[in-house]
Amino acid sequence: MAEKRDYYEVLGLQKGASEDEIKRAYRKLAKQYHPDLNPDNPEAEAKFKEVNEANDVLSDPEKRARYDQFGHAGVDPSYGGGGGSYGGGFGGFGGFSGGDGIDLGDIFDSIFGGGGAQRSNPNAPRRGSDIAISLDISFMEACKGLSHEVEINRAETCEACHGTGAKAGTSPKTCPECKGTGQVRFQQRSILGVMTSTRPCTRCGGKGKIIDTPCPECNSGRVQRRKKVIVNVPAGIDNGQTLCVRGEGNSGINGGSKGDLNVRITVRKDPIFERKGFDVWCEIPITYTQAVLGDELTVPTIDGNVKYSIPEGTQPGTVFRLKGKGIKKLQRDGRGDQMVRVSIEVPKRLNKKQKDALQSFEKELGPQNYEKRSGFFDKIKQFGEDIKKNFS
Numbered sequence: 001m002a003e004k005r006d007y008y009e010v011l012g013l014q015k016g017a018s019e020d021e022i023k024r025a026y027r028k029l030a031k032q033y034h035p036d037l038n039p040d041n042p043e044a045e046a047k048f049k050e051v052n053e054a055n056d057v058l059s060d061p062e063k064r065a066r067y068d069q070f071g072h073a074g075v076d077p078s079y080g081g082g083g084g085s086y087g088g089g090f091g092g093f094g095g096f097s098g099g100d101g102i103d104l105g106d107i108f109d110s111i112f113g114g115g116g117a118q119r120s121n122p123n124a125p126r127r128g129s130d131i132a133i134s135l136d137i138s139f140m141e142a143c144k145g146l147s148h149e150v151e152i153n154r155a156e157t158c159e160a161c162h163g164t165g166a167k168a169g170t171s172p173k174t175c176p177e178c179k180g181t182g183q184v185r186f187q188q189r190s191i192l193g194v195m196t197s198t199r200p201c202t203r204c205g206g207k208g209k210i211i212d213t214p215c216p217e218c219n220s221g222r223v224q225r226r227k228k229v230i231v232n233v234p235a236g237i238d239n240g241q242t243l244c245v246r247g248e249g250n251s252g253i254n255g256g257s258k259g260d261l262n263v264r265i266t267v268r269k270d271p272i273f274e275r276k277g278f279d280v281w282c283e284i285p286i287t288y289t290q291a292v293l294g295d296e297l298t299v300p301t302i303d304g305n306v307k308y309s310i311p312e313g314t315q316p317g318t319v320f321r322l323k324g325k326g327i328k329k330l331q332r333d334g335r336g337d338q339m340v341r342v343s344i345e346v347p348k349r350l351n352k353k354q355k356d357a358l359q360s361f362e363k364e365l366g367p368q369n370y371e372k373r374s375g376f377f378d379k380i381k382q383f384g385e386d387i388k389k390n391f392s
Contacts, residue, residue: 004072007054009129015068019059026055032132032264037240040331044242122182122208125256128155130249132262135231139270143280143302143327145235152229152261155222155250161215163222163255170213175204182208222251231263236278236328239267272300278327278336285345286310301325301338308340316344 008015011025029051031037038044057063057075066074131154137146157163166172174180178201187194200206217223229248237243242264249259267275274281280302286295294312298305301322308320319341326336350358367373 005050005127007058007067010050010054011058012129013058017058022055022058026051026059030055032242032262038242041244043244122206123180123254126253127256128250128252128259130259130262132264134264134266135233136266136268137233137237138268139273139275140302141233142237142239142265142267143235145237145328146233148231148233150229150231150263152227152248153224154227154248156225156227157251158215158218158221158223160217161221163251163253164211165215165219165221166211167213167215170211172209172211175201175208175210177201177203178208180208182206221253229261231261233265234330236330237265237267238275239265241265273302275327276339278329280326280336280338281341282338283341283343285343286314288344288347291315291342291344299338299340302327310342314342316342318342 008017011017011022011029013021013025017025030048033044033048033051035041035045035048038048057067063075131152133150133152135148135150137148158165160168164172175182178184182201182204183198183206184201185196185198187196189195201208204210215221227248229245231243231245233243242262245261245263247258248261251258272282282300284297284299286297290297290310291314292312294310294314296307296309299308299322303325306322306325308322310318310320319339322338322340324335325338328335347354
């Protein structure tokens with residue numbers, strides 16, 4: 001079975017975090033890795049499941065108490081199990097049939113992990129944690145893509161001690177108290193007899209090793225450093241999506257691999273364009289004369305201005321489509337379209353000559369020039385007749 005990450009590490013918390021801290025951390029990460037914001041991204045999907053699993057345990061006081069005491073084995077019966085059974089009679093609870101010494105640790109091994117359960121090695125390689133940052137870009141940068149340099153703080157393996165935490169020329173020693181396991185057994189007498197359980201070794205702090213001469217450069221095997229990283233933002237990225245830069249997170253422990261750098265994208269609003277999916281929308285105001293007679297318009301697109309001819313009698317709110325002038329589709333071929341909505345701007349502050357000319361022009365028009373208006377008043381007339389017929 002694959003090694004599970006510590007649930008507190010998954011949520012970016014310290015052991016002993018409050019309920020509010022757990023809730024805030026979960027909401028932030030669940031939103032970051034939600035499948036709706038990361039379509040066709042198996043890595044984000046896996047992290048989303050991991051975050052939910054961690055929250056399910058740490059947000060439940062009973063589960064959290066078992067986890068704090070027994071680790072993953074306390075909340076997952078299949079974790080670390082070898083498929084063993086409890087065994088026949090009381091003999092399966094190693095120690096119970098041998099007298100008054102009850103090995104409580106072995107009982108929990110059997111209950112939560114089967115007869116062959118193994119405790120995790122405190123000195124096994126552990127993957128470094130991920131780093132999350134935000135990157136603010138313009139609408140056009142999101143449409144076209146860009147390479148952007150970001151600066152981050154991250155934990156890196158100490159070059160002086162090569163990650164051991166011990167001064168150069170020395171090395172950590174196996175803890176004589178716990179024999180490198182990071183845990184020690186203790187006995188406690190109860191009404192059931194003498195019970196044996198485990199707890200973190202106080203001499204080595206649960207690490208399984210003791211460093212007599214710490215490295216003066218780091219004292220831990222890792223150091224914090226500023227690092228510049230190039231983030232390649234693909235064309236078509238949308239607001240709220242997250243990019244994963246592999247191997248640019250914190251260095252691992254005990255030779256473990258590096259974590260990732262997760263970059264959450266924020267796209268600034270554009271004064272002209274609006275995005276809907278992979279389509280780009282814009283609204284162009286035209287004059288009354290242009291709407292009546294038709295005209296050739298200059299239309300802005302993300303590729304530059306283009307010419308587009310609107311027909312005579314264009315109505316307010318009419319939408320024209322420019323095929324293939326939208327945003328590039330992520331991880332597949334093709335682009336969306338550009339949708340151009342026209343609005344007719346009614347002239348204001350006319351002088352007397354202009355008003356007289358407009359009224360003269362209006363008198364020359366007949367009902368055939370106003371189909372919607374004629375149809376509307378026909379409906380009103382029919383409505384009045386229906387009222388008179390049914391209620392008079």
